[in-house]
Amino acid sequence: QVQLVESGGGLVQAGGSLRLSCAASGSAGSRDAMGWYRQVPGKQRDFVAAITRDGSINYADSVRGRFTISADNGKGMVYLQMNSLKPEDTAVYYCNALFSYGPIENVRTRNFWGQGTQVTVSS
Numbered sequence: 001q002v003q004l005v006e007s008g009g010g011l012v013q014a015g016g017s018l019r020l021s022c023a024a025s026g027s028a029g030s031r032d033a034m035g036w037y038r039q040v041p042g043k044q045r046d047f048v049a050a051i052t053r054d055g056s057i058n059y060a061d062s063v064r065g066r067f068t069i070s071a072d073n074g075k076g077m078v079y080l081q082m083n084s085l086k087p088e089d090t091a092v093y094y095c096n097a098l099f100s101y102g103p104i105e106n107v108r109t110r111n112f113w114g115q116g117t118q119v120t121v122s123s
Helices: none
Strands: 002-007 010-013 018-026 030-039 046-052 057-059 067-072 077-082 091-101 108-113 117-122
Touching (some): 002 091, 018 030, 018 091, 030 077, 046 067, 046 077, 057 067
Parallel strands (some): 010 117
Antiparallel strands (some): 002 018, 030 046, 046 057, 067 077
C-alpha cells in the first residue's frame, strides 16, 4: 500500500508564503507522477500542480507564476512552494500520487491521496 503524509499548512496573511511537503511511503508499481490538489467545502477538488517522474511540470492557471512544485524522487517527496498567496488560495490541500502497474500490454493506474492539510490566507 501507499501512504501520503502532508505537512506545512497553516495560516498566513495575503502576500505571504507557505511550503507544503508530502512524503510518500510504500509502493504500488511505478510512481509516475505526484501532485497537489485543493478543495474548499462544498466544491470539487481542483488540480493545482503536478510533476512527472521525468520532471515534466504542469500548473493550474490560477497558480502559475506564484506556486512552484518540486520533487525528490529518491526520497519519495514532493513540495509545493506557494508565494504571493491570496485569500482565494484558502483550501485543504491534498497530495496525490499516480502509480501504474501490470504487464505492458495491460497497464493500469491507481491514484493515492493524503489526508490533506489546511491552508488559510487572511486578507
